[in-house]
Amino acid sequence: EPEVTQTPSHQVTQMGQEVILRCVPISNHLYFYWYRQILGQKVEFLVSFYNNEISEKSEIFDDQFSVERPDGSNFTLKIRSTKLEDSAMYFCARSTGSNQPQHFGDGTRLSIL
Amino acid sequence: GNSVTQMEGPVTLSEEAFLTINCTYTATGYPSLFWYVQYPGEGLQLLLKATKADDKGSNKGFEATYRKETTSFHLEKGSVQVSDSAVYFCALSHLAGGTSYGKLTFGQGTILTVHP
Numbered sequence: 001e002p003e004v005t006q007t008p009s010h011q012v013t014q015m016g017q018e019v020i021l022r023c024v025p026i027s028n029h030l031y032f033y034w035y036r037q038i039l040g041q042k043v044e045f046l047v048s049f050y051n052n053e054i055s056e057k058s059e060i061f062d063d064q065f066s067v068e069r070p071d072g073s074n075f076t077l078k079i080r081s082t083k084l085e086d087s088a089m090y091f092c093a094r095s096t097g098s099n100q101p102q103h104f105g106d107g108t109r110l111s112i113l
Numbered sequence: 114g115n116s117v118t119q120m121e122g123p124v125t126l127s128e129e130a131f132l133t134i135n136c137t138y139t140a141t142g143y144p145s146l147f148w149y150v151q152y153p154g155e156g157l158q159l160l161l162k163a164t165k166a167d168d169k170g171s172n173k174g175f176e177a178t179y180r181k182e183t184t185s186f187h188l189e190k191g192s193v194q195v196s197d198s199a200v201y202f203c204a205l206s207h208l209a210g211g212t213s214y215g216k217l218t219f220g221q222g223t224i225l226t227v228h229p
Contacts, residue, residue, distance in 0.1 A: 048215065
């Protein structure tokens with residue numbers, strides 16, 4: 001299975017700034033997911049994305065978050081105005097089907113100062 | 114809602130010891146079950162999976178059997194190595210009438226350290 005690539009590997013941002021996290025696509029992957037892991041806590045589902053639209057989102061995924069995959073390019077997660085509690089590892093995952101195993105990237109460590 | 118509970122860690126073993134990491138779940142219907150492993154500084158890697166009751170997933174000497182009667186999916190390995198030191202996550206994926214797009218619900222993770 002091809003490796004899932006995320007960029008950047010580490011992002012340090014001032015509180016209130018916008019951040020964009022990126023996930024490099026593979027053409028035969030149709031389903032995309034974002035998860036986050038706050039230090040010492042569980043990996044939590046944020047959002048799933050299929051056919052260029054959000055298919056499911058968690059209560060964490062509020063109006064500050066958005067995802068897109070413009071023109072088949074990188075799959076991105078945007079946080080419009082970051083808060084201290086957004087500090088976490090953010091993982092992108094992809095699969096070829098909703099009932100197929102998900103394959104994860106190495107994550108982006110987001111640190112909000 | 115769906116939930117996954119793993120045994121508390123950390124777990125510390127000597128090389129060649131037997132490993133068990135307990136995982137139980139709560140879900141309606143018939144979820145698929147997974148074990149993911151996270152090596153230091155890396156992302157989550159799929160270790161093994163099982164999609165229906167009594168299925169046994171296996172990979173790299175690790176095994177787990179989907180037990181519907183006990184709602185469990187315990188991870189086992191007969192002889193661990195130092196290179197198995199990592200964090201292990203149990204997870205479930207549930208297609209609820211086709212309205213769920215396969216989101217994963219994770220356990221809290223179990224840190225395994227294997228000493229020579």
